[in-house]
Amino acid sequence: LGARACGPLPSIDYGYVLDSDGPPGTIVNGAPYHCDWRVVVHGKAAHAGVAPEEGINAIAVAAAALSKMSFGRLSPETTCNVGIIEGGQARNIVPDTVKIVGEVRSFRKDEVKTQIDQMRAIWEETTKAFGATYCFDVEESYGGYVLPEEPPAIAVAKEAALRVGATPTIRRSGGGSDANIFNTMGIPTVP
Numbered sequence: 049l050g051a052r053a054c055g056p057l058p059s060i061d062y063g064y065v066l067d068s069d070g071p072p073g074t075i076v077n078g079a080p081y082h083c084d085w086r087v088v089v090h091g092k093a094a095h096a097g098v099a100p101e102e103g104i105n106a107i108a109v110a111a112a113a114l115s116k117m118s119f120g121r122l123s124p125e126t127t128c129n130v131g132i133i134e135g136g137q138a139r140n141i142v143p144d145t146v147k148i149v150g151e152v153r154s155f156r157k158d159e160v161k162t163q164i165d166q167m168r169a170i171w172e173e174t175t176k177a178f179g180a181t182y183c184f185d186v187e188e189s190y191g192g193y194v195l196p197e198e199p200p201a202i203a204v205a206k207e208a209a210l211r212v213g214a215t216p217t218i219r220r221s222g223g224g225s226d227a228n229i230f231n232t233m234g235i236p237t238v239p
Contacts, residue, residue, distance in 0.1 A: 070221075073217055075216055082153045082192070083152050091143065091145070097140055103142030105142050107136060108178070117167060151189075
């Protein structure tokens, strides 16, 4: 087998990803920035019946912090969710660790940062008040995009929908797809 020399990749004007929600004919022209966040709260274990006052209940600390935060649809542009809470060892032990996992999505990158900064401040303040500590990690899953309704990618998608008898509908989606990655790379792509 011999190797063959490859030239540069052709330029790509626009693309399509067959992955979106909605009925046939739905053309997604925008999807949010998406960040995952993870918090681990460290308290202090103690026997819950013998010496609970010697412990720092990590679950109680997390509950206090979470009660100060907003979740769900925060604005027309932004959502925040806590999806997983894991902690404790046994019903008679003051839990010394709890892990919380969630996400923030927004069509505006600055609103993602604002929400993350507010959450970090609440974790800092609350854990300090209880004498606990925490680790807070954030990872950007993918960037967001909003395409205008005029680019060729949308015009071709509209025409394709009409040809198969579907009604073209242009809208943004709260979910993400590979289109987020391609748009971040500068290739206008619609699901």
